Amino acid sequence: MASGDAAALTVPLGGVERGIGRWGRDYLSMVHWHLASLRIWLLTITVVQVLSGVGFVLGISLFFSHIPVSAALYVTTGVPVINLVIIGLILGPQLVANQRTSGSYEYMRTLPISRSVTAAAWYTVCLVTGLPAMVVSLVVGQLRYGLPLHISPMIVPAVLLTSFAGTMLGYALAHAISRPMVTQLVSQMLVFIIFGFVPILYPMTQMPAWLDDLNWWFPFRHMAVVMRAALTSSSDPAVSTAYSVIGVWTVIAAGLAGWALGRRP
Amino acid sequence: MSVAVVEVGRRDELPSPGRGLRSGLPYWVGSLRSMLRYDWGEMRPWVAMLIVIQTMMGAGMVIMYGFFYPQITPVRALYIATGAPTLALIPLGLVMVPNAVMMDKLRGTFDYVWSLPVPRSAHAVSTFTLFTVLALPGSALALLVATWRYGIHLSLSPLLIPAVLLCALMSVTVGYALALAIANPLVTNVIVNALIFVVLLFSPIVYPASQLPGWLYDVHQVLPFESMAVVIRAGLTTGLATQVGQSFLVLGAWTAVGCAVTAWVVGRRR
Numbered sequence: 265m266a267s268g269d270a271a272a273l274t275v276p277l278g279g280v281e282r283g284i285g286r287w288g289r290d291y292l293s294m295v296h297w298h299l300a301s302l303r304i305w306l307l308t309i310t311v312v313q314v315l316s317g318v319g320f321v322l323g324i325s326l327f328f329s330h331i332p333v334s335a336a337l338y339v340t341t342g343v344p345v346i347n348l349v350i351i352g353l354i355l356g357p358q359l360v361a362n363q364r365t366s367g368s369y370e371y372m373r374t375l376p377i378s379r380s381v382t383a384a385a386w387y388t389v390c391l392v393t394g395l396p397a398m399v400v401s402l403v404v405g406q407l408r409y410g411l412p413l414h415i416s417p418m419i420v421p422a423v424l425l426t427s428f429a430g431t432m433l434g435y436a437l438a439h440a441i442s443r444p445m446v447t448q449l450v451s452q453m454l455v456f457i458i459f460g461f462v463p464i465l466y467p468m469t470q471m472p473a474w475l476d477d478l479n480w481w482f483p484f485r486h487m488a489v490v491m492r493a494a495l496t497s498s499s500d501p502a503v504s505t506a507y508s509v510i511g512v513w514t515v516i517a518a519g520l521a522g523w524a525l526g527r528r529p
Numbered sequence: 530m531s532v533a534v535v536e537v538g539r540r541d542e543l544p545s546p547g548r549g550l551r552s553g554l555p556y557w558v559g560s561l562r563s564m565l566r567y568d569w570g571e572m573r574p575w576v577a578m579l580i581v582i583q584t585m586m587g588a589g590m591v592i593m594y595g596f597f598y599p600q601i602t603p604v605r606a607l608y609i610a611t612g613a614p615t616l617a618l619i620p621l622g623l624v625m626v627p628n629a630v631m632m633d634k635l636r637g638t639f640d641y642v643w644s645l646p647v648p649r650s651a652h653a654v655s656t657f658t659l660f661t662v663l664a665l666p667g668s669a670l671a672l673l674v675a676t677w678r679y680g681i682h683l684s685l686s687p688l689l690i691p692a693v694l695l696c697a698l699m700s701v702t703v704g705y706a707l708a709l710a711i712a713n714p715l716v717t718n719v720i721v722n723a724l725i726f727v728v729l730l731f732s733p734i735v736y737p738a739s740q741l742p743g744w745l746y747d748v749h750q751v752l753p754f755e756s757m758a759v760v761i762r763a764g765l766t767t768g769l770a771t772q773v774g775q776s777f778l779v780l781g782a783w784t785a786v787g788c789a790v791t792a793w794v795v796g797r798r799r
Contacts, residue, residue, distance in 0.1 A: 316726060323730035327597055329740050335599065460593030471596050
């Protein structure tokens, strides 16, 4: 009787859209989604990041009666690494833990959006939120200590990869661990370790050799190496190794996150 | 089928509300004893974790500060190591105590405890006592790790006992008052986190106060953190700490403020 109407109905499985156009539209809406739902939160985080970054750059001089230029240089070029990774690595998992507790995690997973879009949108948000703090810390460090900074074009891959690795590690942590309590605990431990026990803010020669060797297997020390190489004129032979180690960690973390997201609960 | 209740018990011995109002020092001491048992029972599952976290924070920070220096001179090592007990006490007073108070507020524990027939001051005093005692093992362990790491020799003096007790009591009372007086847990959280950042970076705990710019030096004459480091250092070394008397006064004043704010919040009717 109403055969004309029935023919006009979209058959659920027949109309799946694919291709770059669809991906791009999904990506834009997911970025919008994050920016809109987290707007107060992201603003607060940016302000806190700027304040803590500047605080670190200025506060380190109190540790010395006369701060050596090398110490100031290490802190000023190390703080951007912390600014870039902390949102994806530390706050991302905490956010997902909150979503799991409040139930919006399941809702997000039911959206008809591919995993790569979700990841790419979250990466964009992390990168954009981390950049202002990085720039302000560098400017303040330069003004306060008059450092011999020399920014090369390598800053672009260094920033992109550091932020991406941090985001993917946090992503794996957030999605592979299903218990919010464990996620919180791991991310708080990571903050403590990254600030104090990884040679990001000071040279690796100042820590015991075994701890330095241990750090070689983790990506954070290498992030500081690539960032420092892009911000100063010194040529460190370890840069290519550092890029490779970060790359391997990123691939592992992205794979783990993809597996955790694709698995049916 | 019905059973008539004939015997209702010994009616004559029930205390009437007006007559049995209890007060006086013996009653207060008895209440304190009960509240200590109550608080200890509430805390006991967490005690081991509390001491472990406190030791790890104190010892971890002491080791971590060392990494920031190109050379660790003997004086520098002495400053860092003698800062260890202070670094272990501050997270307890400014993070763990406020967190415990916020949890108790959320669960309504205060409403329950304040409805008990014990003076409210007995509960506050029992909490202060327990946390102050619990603060000691973690601080001692952090100091042990620090002396081992930097290989320094300390000369302990009897002054250490009042110094550590007063520092622990001060951080516990101030943390307790802070969390109790501020109604919104979110605000407490922000203050606590900001304080930790300021304390760990901008307070002369592991370095001499003479390295501070003038205005920050003046600020730390009033804040309690430098005074904590000074009095503990005075108990562990000879000749390194100055203005010890003034530091004791500052700590005493902060303890008094913490107690006063607690008394005000605990005593008012809602």
